[in-house]
Amino acid sequence: MISSNQMDCMIIMSLAFSIAFGYFIFVPEPLRPKYYYKSRGSSGISELLPYAILAAFIFMLMDLQTTISNFFGLNPSLNYDKYMLMLEGSKVSYFQSLTTPILTYFSGVIYLLGFSFLLIFTFLVLLCTSNTEVLKEYAVAYTFIYLAAYPFYIFFPVDVTGHVLPGMTPLLYQLNPAILQIVTICDPGLNNCFPSLHAALSVMATLFILFRTDLRRYKIFAVGTTIFILFAILYLGIHWITDMIGGIILAFIAYFIATRISKTRFKDEDIHLYMR
Numbered sequence: 001m002i003s004s005n006q007m008d009c010m011i012i013m014s015l016a017f018s019i020a021f022g023y024f025i026f027v028p029e030p031l032r033p034k035y036y037y038k039s040r041g042s043s044g045i046s047e048l049l050p051y052a053i054l055a056a057f058i059f060m061l062m063d064l065q066t067t068i069s070n071f072f073g074l075n076p077s078l079n080y081d082k083y084m085l086m087l088e089g090s091k092v093s094y095f096q097s098l099t100t101p102i103l104t105y106f107s108g109v110i111y112l113l114g115f116s117f118l119l120i121f122t123f124l125v126l127l128c129t130s131n132t133e134v135l136k137e138y139a140v141a142y143t144f145i146y147l148a149a150y151p152f153y154i155f156f157p158v159d160v161t162g163h164v165l166p167g168m169t170p171l172l173y174q175l176n177p178a179i180l181q182i183v184t185i186c187d188p189g190l191n192n193c194f195p196s197l198h199a200a201l202s203v204m205a206t207l208f209i210l211f212r213t214d215l216r217r218y219k220i221f222a223v224g225t226t227i228f229i230l231f232a233i234l235y236l237g238i239h240w241i242t243d244m245i246g247g248i249i250l251a252f253i254a255y256f257i258a259t260r261i262s263k264t265r266f267k268d269e270d271i272h273l274y275m276r
Contacts, residue, residue: 007178011112018117019124026121026218029130054139058146062186079157079191081164084240095235104171107232111172114225114232115198122205122222125215134212141208141258145200145250149192157191157195162237172236178270196239199247200254202226205256207255 069076125250152153162170170190173180184190196258209215209222230248233239 006021008184010073011116011182014113015116015120018113019121022121022221023118023124023128026104026215027125027128027219028215045209054143056066058118058143061146061150062192063194065153068189070219072154074155076189080194081159084158084194084242088228088241089205089230090165090167092161092175092234092239092241093165095231096168096237098235101169102186103235107228107235108172108179109176110228111232111236113239115216115229118202118205118222118225118229121135122209125218126208129213134208135207137207137258138208139210141204141254142201144254145197146206146259148228148250148254149195149200152194153191153192156194158193158240159189159191160193160238162236163190163239170237172238193239194243196233196252197247198233199244200250202229203251205255207251211230212259213263219228 070090121137123138126138161168162173163209173183173190186192206222212218213219230244233240233244
């Protein structure tokens, strides 16, 4: 039986290999790091550092979820599953009528690796192509999504469908016990369902790739991967359809805020940096 540490190593190694492989497929030769920040030097990196730190801090909040819930004196068994049942019934159980071992393993890989690859590689692509303005917007959208979703996870928890609906099974967690241990690091109660971060972050990343880059092959890959992610979160017995819809809406809101409202500020920062 694979331990959680071994599973962590396997995921990290697979992700590193995938990123290295994807680099040669999706990043055109003229845009590779030999041209990276050639004219701006270390100032470009220091300019981006606050955004990277903020995004990392928001992610670290997930580890404190139980502590924060206890601070507010919330009931550990609190959940709002009944409202999901009122909204959509058991329609999501249809996806598991398609269950096969191959589809389950494929969906598990997409959920664990495809999602992580999409988020990390998009950040690296924007970094490698010196697309500073878009990289800032991407970090802001990422941060906004976590900030917007976090209160729901604390005050309005919703259990995974595999633990609520009679016709659903938590297929992902049954693949290997180590996977369940890894997932509970960021979702200790397995009730961080609405809105779906997998839906929100993958759709948000794809929006940036589609409309803020010229990487044609990566655009095709991102769209395909995001479609599979949206399927996987329903098929694996994790999210409700409402979770997915909420995540998609959140992605569009985050993209709009990052690219429209904050755009003037970033341009002002670039002008100020240039005039130094």
